[in-house]
Amino acid sequence: MFDLAFIWAAVIAFAVLAYVLFDGFDLGIGILFPFCAAGDERDEAMNSVAPVWDGNETWLVLGGGGLMAAFPLAYAVVLPALYAPITAMLLGLIFRGVAFEFRFRSSTHRRLWDWAFAAGSTLAALAQGVALGALVQGIPVSGRAYAGGWWDWLTWFSLLTGFALVIGYALLGATWLVWKTSGGLQQKAYGFAWLTGLATLALIGVVSLIMPFLDPVFRQRWFSWPNIIYAAPVPILVGLAALWLLAGLAKRRERSPFFAAAALFILSYLGLGISFYPYIVPPSLTIWEAAAPAASLKFLIVGAAVLIPLILSYTAWSYWIFRGKVRASTGYH
Amino acid sequence: MELFDALMLARLQFAFTVSFHIIFPTFSIGLASYLAVLEVLWLYTAQPVFMAVFNYWKKIFAISFGMGVVSGIVMSYQFGTNWSVFSDKTGPIVGPLMGYEVLSAFFLEAGFLGVMLFGMDRVGKGLHCFATLMVAAGTLLSAFWILAANSWMQTPAGHATNSVGQFVPVDWWAIIFNPSFPFRLVHMVLATYLTTAFVVGGVGAWHLLREPNNAGARLMFSMAMWMAALVAPLQLLAGDLHGLNTLAHQPAKIAAMEGHWETRAGQPLILFGWPNMATETTRYALEVPKVGSLILTHDWNGTVRGLKSWPPAERPNASILFWSFRIMVGIGLLMLLLGLWSLWLRYRQRLTASPALLRFAVLMAPAGFIAVVAGWITTEVGRQPYTVYGLLQTAQSHSPIDAAAVAISLLAFLVVYCTVFGAGTFYILRLMRRAPQLDEPDIDKGMPQRAAGITPAPVLSRAAAAQRE
Secondary structure: OOOHHHHHHHHHHHHHHHHHHHHHHHHHHHHHHHHOOOOHHHHHHHHOOOOOHHHHHHHHHHHHHHHHHHOHHHHHHHHHHOHHHHHHHHHHHHHHHHHHHHOOOOOOOHHHHHHHHHHHHHHHHHHHHHHHHHHHHOOOEEOOEEOOOOOOOOOHHHHHHHHHHHHHHHHHHHHHHHHHOOHHHHHHHHHHHHHHHHHHHHHHHHHHHHHHHHOHHHHHHHHOOOHHHHHOHHHHHHHHHHHHHHHHHHOOOOOHHHHHHHHHHHHHHHHHHHHHOOEEEOOOEEHHHHOOOHHHHHHHHHHHHHHHHHHHHHHHHHHHHOOOOOOOOOOOO | OOOOOHHHHHHHHHHHHHHHHHHHHHHHHHHHHHHHHHHHHHHHHOOHHHHHHHHHHHHHHHHHHHHHHHHHHHHHHHHHHHOHHHHHHHHHHHHHHHHHHHHHHHHHHHHHHHHHHHOHHHHHHHHHHHHHHHHHHHHHHHHHHHHHHHHHHHOOOOEEEOOOOOEEEOOHHHHHOOOOHHHHHHHHHHHHHHHHHHHHHHHHHHHHHHOOOOHHHHHHHHHHHHHHHHHHHHHHHHHHHHHHHHHHHOHHHHHHHHOOOOOEEOOOEEEEEEEEOOOOEEEEEEEEOOHHHHHHHOOOOOEEOOHHHOOHHHOOOHHHHHHHHHHHHHHHHHHHHHHHHHHHHHHOOOOOOOHHHHHHHHHOOOHHHHHHHHHHHHHHHOOOOEEEOOOEEHHHOOOOOOHHHHHHHHHHHHHHHHHHHHHHHHHHHHHHHOOOOOOOOOOOOOOOOOOOOOOOHHHHHHHHHHHHO
16 A cells, blocks of 8 residues: 555645645735735735745645656646646636736836726635635546546535635635734734634535545445544544634634634645545556556655655745834835 | 647746746756856955945845746756656656756755845854855756756657556666756856856946946946956857867758758858748748768768658748747857956957947846747757657647646736736836945845845844844
8 A cells, every 4th residue: 555656645735735825825815905904914925925835835836746656647637627726727827926026027017007906806716715625526547648628627515615715715714814924914903813713624524524425435435333433533623723723813813713724725635635545546447457557656755755845945045034023114105 | 730729738837937937947948157256355355345336136046046946946847747758758868857957956045045145143254155056056056957958858769668658767877967958058058157147247237327326336347347258258158169079979850940841052151031841941031051961970061861851740840949949049149258358348448438338338238148049949949749859759648638727827827927927027126226226235135135224244143143142
């Protein structure tokens, strides 16, 4: 079981999780952008992620590139199946990515790029959630190609997961702002965190209740004996993380809400993993069916084993350099 | 093939998005190295003009790099959305190469970019310079891996085929250092340096025409003209070697570039003309006898294959290749001319005193981009009708997708790229219009992680340290 394909599935799962956590909070700031006051608050919010957003988004490229390298068949099936949401995500990421520089380049266009940042971030988050929902619902494969229709991705369930991810990212963004800002924006961010926190918990509950009914495999995975023993800690830990989050907010803690929100994401992600495994494209392809030949997996795992720890260490260094509260702007008033 | 079937639309979409994309990495690779050189010179000489010019271009780099990132993410997903069969079949080879690009290059650039852009007052000079060097190294590593992948598609080597029709790696060394890779890598990296040099030189010249004594503009112009004088001839040599390599491995591409239809000894060099794919002739040809053979085989009477020796379905489009190649070469020759002219004026100690040279340099500022796009059109259109040369046809590489889906996404990319990257170009031009100042601010007013203002760096770091306490 612990062969190269399994290790690669773990590496890609890690890359996607890292993406969700890292880019999650900076997309979340985009989602919350319209609710921050134009001027100081928006500058402060944006400054809190400006030095790191680019590195955060690179995990998405690793997820996509890694999938093509290690599971080319899955890459070739999933992307055509999710054609529309993927395209929407890419367009959203363009708008929000350029806004970081553009909005400081023109005071007359600033409102426009603020809007592009907010709309682009929200669109990207929504599209990722929809894509996730469509993947959970299953992708039919015939031969070595996607065998479904072009609108299969659009269901009430995928819209629900899309909405849930927007709210969840907003929670990550709000708790990040609580950590990194001070004064009026921080107070506002506590409010955002309460609202999105409660909504996120409700949405996690709803999606978890629906999932076992989508696919008998999921049901069996969670509720059959003895699986239930291994799976049970996940919902219990979700409950504890929820308490940690709410207690942190109630006690006006500055850091713990962010880590509690991240814990909620990690646990939900783990839950998805339990449902999916050993499928990479449920219900059609297992990780072994989609895996690239061993020569490909071996070649890249050497690099990944050396470079990913290196990447994590200089990323940590960069976050450390930009530690502490973001200053309110002093420049142009 | 219908004009607007899914395949044609997917090809249009790829051509459009990749042509837009290549502009930004070309500029980022060259500019990152230039910034690194400036910062090292500043640390070494302590002359403020180096830091001033560094800060001037750093802001432009930030915008260009951001556009490169977002247009690059599109590329990395488009392989899957529009070219799923290609991805499935070549993923085991192209995938790990791109995986190494992400792991060794993209993260390195992105991880140190924040420190380079916003971190001078937080990490000090030495570490800041290290961050700049890492960004520059990242851009070059990125070129290494992506050109290895592209070159493998042009001249595949080191692979076998498995039972489900995938290309599988046999010898990674042979895959990476495939026959065309060293040539393509050198040619492209030199192109990024030349392109950037002409942008920098053009901007310097533009300001020198208005402020002949502007120290920053003089530095830019002088450094750029050294690059033009030294690298343009090197590039001509590299291009010639690359062409000979192409003749050995993809002779049909060369035949199309040259507009040669008949196979014969003593091929003429066709300077201008209009290759017509239907009539299999190059009309209105202006020829120099036998020079075609001389260039390609280094022999007046060498035999060079013409396009007619391939079946019509296997011929790349000569009308496009003939002209894209000439545009690239023509610009290369103009670059060489500018470089030599500047060398002569420099020798006479009149480098910045000739308005004619300065105007020529301003006109040539965007030339590198045109040459790069024309060069890529030459090599990519010249690979047709294959994605993996000789082995996998383009017509058998695309996803089983609706034409409507590709058409709508193509339209969306057209609109978004033109507005977003149009705006970015506008902001870059506006930054370039400002003359460089000796007290060039580290970061603009209103930029992130500020506390910058117009304070010089040493004072700035003290102020920032005081602020943190």
